[in-house]
Amino acid sequence: MSTSVSSNPERDFVTGHLDDLHADLDAWLRIPSISADPAHAPDVEASAQWLAGALRGVGFPVVEVWPTAGAPAVYAEWPSADAGAPVALVYGHHDVQPVTPEDAWTHPPFEPTVVQTDLGPELHARGAIDDKGNVAFHLLGMRAHLAATGRDTPAVTVKLLVEGEEESGSPHFRALLEERRDRLACDVVVVSDTGMAAPDVPSAVTAMRGLADAEITLRGPGVDLHSGSFGGAVPNPLHAMASLLAALHDETGRVTLPGFYDKVRPLTDRERELMGRVPFDEAAWLAGPAASRTAAGEAGFSTLERIGARPTAEVNGMWGGYTGPGHKTIVPAEAHAKVTFRLVADQVPADLADQVRAWVAAHVPDGIEAEVHVPPGGVSPCASDLDHPAMAALLTSIGQAFDRDAEDVLFTREGGSGPEADLVDVLGAPLLFLGVGLPTDRIHAPNERVLLPMLHRGAEAAAHLWRELAAVPFAR
Numbered sequence: 001m002s003t004s005v006s007s008n009p010e011r012d013f014v015t016g017h018l019d020d021l022h023a024d025l026d027a028w029l030r031i032p033s034i035s036a037d038p039a040h041a042p043d044v045e046a047s048a049q050w051l052a053g054a055l056r057g058v059g060f061p062v063v064e065v066w067p068t069a070g071a072p073a074v075y076a077e078w079p080s081a082d083a084g085a086p087v088a089l090v091y092g093h094h095d096v097q098p099v100t101p102e103d104a105w106t107h108p109p110f111e112p113t114v115v116q117t118d119l120g121p122e123l124h125a126r127g128a129i130d131d132k133g134n135v136a137f138h139l140l141g142m143r144a145h146l147a148a149t150g151r152d153t154p155a156v157t158v159k160l161l162v163e164g165e166e167e168s169g170s171p172h173f174r175a176l177l178e179e180r181r182d183r184l185a186c187d188v189v190v191v192s193d194t195g196m197a198a199p200d201v202p203s204a205v206t207a208m209r210g211l212a213d214a215e216i217t218l219r220g221p222g223v224d225l226h227s228g229s230f231g232g233a234v235p236n237p238l239h240a241m242a243s244l245l246a247a248l249h250d251e252t253g254r255v256t257l258p259g260f261y262d263k264v265r266p267l268t269d270r271e272r273e274l275m276g277r278v279p280f281d282e283a284a285w286l287a288g289p290a291a292s293r294t295a296a297g298e299a300g301f302s303t304l305e306r307i308g309a310r311p312t313a314e315v316n317g318m319w320g321g322y323t324g325p326g327h328k329t330i331v332p333a334e335a336h337a338k339v340t341f342r343l344v345a346d347q348v349p350a351d352l353a354d355q356v357r358a359w360v361a362a363h364v365p366d367g368i369e370a371e372v373h374v375p376p377g378g379v380s381p382c383a384s385d386l387d388h389p390a391m392a393a394l395l396t397s398i399g400q401a402f403d404r405d406a407e408d409v410l411f412t413r414e415g416g417s418g419p420e421a422d423l424v425d426v427l428g429a430p431l432l433f434l435g436v437g438l439p440t441d442r443i444h445a446p447n448e449r450v451l452l453p454m455l456h457r458g459a460e461a462a463a464h465l466w467r468e469l470a471a472v473p474f475a476r
Contacts, residue, residue: 006403008148008400009144009147009148009149010144010145010148010400010460010463010464011144011401011460012148013143013144013147013148013463014140014141014144014456014459014460014463015456017140017143017144018140018456020139020140020143021136021137021139021140021455021456021459022123022452024054024136024139024140025112025123025128025132025133025136025455026112027050028047028050028051028054028094028127028132028136029110029112029123029125029126029127029128029132030110030111030112031043031046031047031050031110032096032099032109032110032126033046033047033094033095033096033127033164034095034096034097034098034099034167035070035071035095035096035164035165035166035167035168036097036098036167036168037098041071044071044072044094044095044164045071045072047094047095047164048065048071048072048073048074048094048162048164049065051074051094051135051162052064052065052074052076054139055074055076055139055160058139058142058143059078059142059143059146060076060077060078060142060160061077061078061079062075062076062077062078063075063076064076066176066180068164068165068172068173068175068176069171069172069175070164070165070168070171070172071095071163071164071165071168072164073161073162073163073164073173073176074094074160074161074162074164075159075160075161075162075180075183075184076159076160077157077158077159077160077183078142078153078154078157078158078159079153079157080153080154080155080156080157080158080470081151081152081153082153082155082470085155085156085157085470086156086157086187086188086469086470086472086474087156087157087159087185087186087187087188088156088157088158088159088186088187088188088189088190088465088466088469089159089160089161089184089186089188089189089190089423089427089429090135090138090158090159090160090161090190090191090192091160091161091162091163091189091190091191091192091193091420091423092131092134092135092138092160092161092162092163092191092192092193093131093135093162093163093164093165093166093167093193094131094132094135094162094163094164095163095164095165095166095167095168096126096127096130096131096132096167097126097130097167097443097444099126099446101446102446104446104447105446105447106124106446106447107124107125107447109125109126109446109448110125110126111125112124112125112128113125114452115449117451119199119451119453120451120452120453121451121452121453122449122450122451122452123449123450123452124447124448124449125448125449126448127448128441128448128449128450129195129436129437129438129441129443129448129449129450130193130437130441130443130444130448131166131192131193133436133437133450133455134192134193134194134435134436134437134458135160135162135192136455137192137436137455137456137458137459137462138160138192138459138462140459141458141459141460141461141462141463141465141466142154142158142462142463142466144459144460144462144463145462145463145464145466145467148463148467149467154466155466155467155469155470156466156469156470158466159184159186161184163176163419166193166418166419169379170379170418170419170422171377173419173422174419174422174426177422177423177426177427178426181426181427184426184427185427186427186429187390187429187430187472187474187476188390188429188430188431188432188469188472188474189420189423189424189427189429189430189431189432190432190433190434190465191205191418191420191423191431191432191433191434191435192433192434192435192458193418193435194208194414194433194434194435194437195414195435195436195437195438195439195441196412196435196436196437196438196454197278197279197280197410197412197439198279198438198439199438199451199453199454201278201279201410202398202399202401202402202404202408202409202410202457203278203398203409203410203411203412204384204391204394204395204398204409204410204411204412204432204433204434205384205411205412205413205414205433205435206383206384206386206411206412206413206433207308207309207344207345207381207382207383207384207413207414208381208382208383208413208414208416208417208418208420208421209308209311209342209343209344209381209413209414209415209416209417210342210343210344210347210349210378210379210380210381210382210417210421211340211341211342211343211349211378211379211417212340212341212343212349212352212374212378212379213316213338213339213340213341213374213375213378214338214339214340214341214352214353214356214372214373214374215336215337215338215339215372215373216241216244216336216337216338216339216356216360216370216371216372216373217334217335217336217370217371217372217373218237218240218241218244218334218335218336218364218368218369218370218371219237219333219334219368219369219370219371220234220235220236220237220240220331220332220333220334220367220368220369221234221235221331221333222333223333224321224322224330224331224332224333225330225331225333226329226330226331227329227330227331228329230331231329231331234331234367235365235366235367235368236331236332237320237332237333237334237335237368238320238321238332238335240335240364240365240368241318241320241335241336241337242318243363243365244337244360244363244364245315245318245337245339247363248313248315248339248359249313252298252299252300253296253297253298253299254298254299255311255312255313255341256359257313257352257355257356257358257359258355258358258359258362259351259354259355259358260311260313260341260355261311263346263347263348263351264310264311264344264345264346264347265344265345265346267305267309271309272305274386274410274411275302275304275305275308275309275411275412275413276302277410277411278304278410278411278412280302280303280304282295282303285303285439288440289439289440289442297310297312298310298312304412304413307415308412308413308414308415309344309413310344311341311342311343311344311347312341312342313339313340313341314339314340314341314342315337315338315339316338316339316340317336317337317338318335318336318337318338319335319336319337320332320334320335320336321335339356342415342417343378343379343380343381344381345381345382345383346381347381348380349377349378349379349380350376350378352374352378353372353374356372356374357372357374360372379417379418379419379421380421380422380425381417381421382420382421382424382431383431384430384431384432384433385430385431386411388430389472389473390430390432390469390472390474391430391432392406392472393465393468393469393471393472394432394433394434394465394468395407395409396464396468397434397461397462397464397465397468398434398461400460400461400464401457401458401460401461401464402457414433434458434461434462434465435458436450436454436455436457436458436461437450437454438451438454
C-alpha cells in the first residue's frame with residue numbers, strides 16, 4: 001500500500017495518535033461478543049459497556065447503553081454548537097460472528113495479533129474489521145476533526161447507534177428504531193459496516209442487497225421404506241427434492257420463481273459504467289477469497305454485477321435419509337432444504353413467501369407432500385442517491401484521505417445484507433457508506449483481519465466528513 005507524501009491537520013493528528021486507535025481496538029477485540037451464542041450474552045453486554053466508556057473518553061457528552069429484547073445497543077450524541085448544523089447518525093455493530101472451526105485460526109481469535117505483510121501491518125482477530133474496526137476508527141476520527149478545526153464541538157451534530165445483534169439478523173433493531181425515533185432523528189445516515197475495492201482504490205459502497213430465506217420439507221411414504229421392497233414403486237422425497245432444486249435456475253442462470261424479477265430495478269447504463277470502472281482481477285478473485293474453480297451466474301452480467309447488483313437464489317443445505325457410515329437401503333420418508341435469496345432495489349422480502357410456494361407447487365410430483373416455511377421479516381435492499389449533495393461530501397472526504405480527487409473515488413455495491421433499509425425507512429434520511437474493509441479481510445471466516453493502514457485512512461476520512469457535511473444544504 002503506497003504511503004502518502006502530503007499532509008493536512010486531520011492526517012497529522014491521526015498519524016500522531018495511531019497508538020490510541022490500536023490500543024482501543026486491542027482491548028475491544030478481546031471481548032468475545034458473539035451474539036448468536038446465548039452463552040456469550042454477558043460478553044455482548046461487556047462489549048457495549050466497553051464502547052460506552054470509550055465514547056465518554058473521547059468526549060461525547062451523551063452516552064447511553066440501550067437495552068432491547070435481545071442484546072444491548074450503544075447510543076452517543078455530541079451536539080454541534082452551531083445553530084442549524086446538520087445531524088449525522090453513524091451506524092455500526094459491536095457483536096461478532098462465531099469463530100468455529102477454531103482449529104482453522106492461525107492465532108487465537110480473541111487475542112489480537114499484528115502480522116507484517118507487503119501491504120503493511122495486519123491485525124488478526126474476530127471483529128477486526130466486521131465491525132469493531134470500522135466503528136473504532138470513528139473514535140480517533142472525531143478527535144482528529146476537533147483538533148484540526150480547533151472546535152470544542154463538531155461541525156455537525158454527530159450521533160452513533162451501535163447495535164449488538166447484527167450478526168444474528170438484527171431481530172430487535174427496527175423496534176428499537178421506532179421506539180427511539182425522536183432521539184435518532186437525523187439529516188443523513190452514515191453506515192460504517194462495509195469496505196472498499198482494494199487498498200489503493202478509494203471507493204464508496206452505494207447499495208446493499210436484501211435477504212429472504214425459506215425451508216422446504218418434502219414428505220413421501222409415512223416411514224422409511226426398504227428400497228428392495230418399495231424402491232422404484234413409490235415416490236422418493238430426495239429424488240423429488242433434487243429435481244426441485246435443480247429447477248431453481250434456468251439454463252441462463254435466472255431464478256425461476258414466478259414474479260421474482262417483476263420488481264427488480266434494472267441497472268442503468270450509468271450504473272453499469274460506474275461499476276465497470278472498479279478494477280477487478282477475476283482470476284485472482286477466484287484463486288483467493290472465492291477459492292472457486294470458475295465463475296458462474298446469470299448470463300449477461302459481469303461477476304461484480306452478479307454479486308452486488310443482481311438478485312440471487314442459493315441452496316444452503318439439503319438433507320434427508322441415511323448419511324451415516326456404510327449404507328442403509330431405504331426410500332426415505334422426508335427430504336429437507338434451506339434456500340436463501342439476495343434481493344436488490346425495489347424487491348420486497350415479503351413477496352418471497354408466495355413466490356416460493358407457487359414454485360414448489362409447480363415442481364412437486366404426485367405422491368409428495370410439500371411444506372414451505374418462509375420466516376416473516378427478512379432484510380430489505382437499500383441504495384444511496386448518487387446525486388445527493390451529501391454523496392459529494394463523502395467522496396471529497398474519502399478522496400482527501402487517499403490523496404485523490406473526489407472524481408477518482410469509485411462506486412461499488414455490497415453483496416451482503418444488513419438493517420440499513422430500516423434506518424432509511426424509519427428515519428427518512430439519505431444513506432452514505434463509509435467503511436474500509438477489503439474483499440480479502442476474511443469476514444465471517446477464520447483468520448479475519450484488517451489492514452491497519454485502511455483503518456488509519458478511515459479515521460482521517462471521518463474527520464474530513466464532519467467538516468464537509470456541515471456545508472451540505474439538507475432539505476428539512
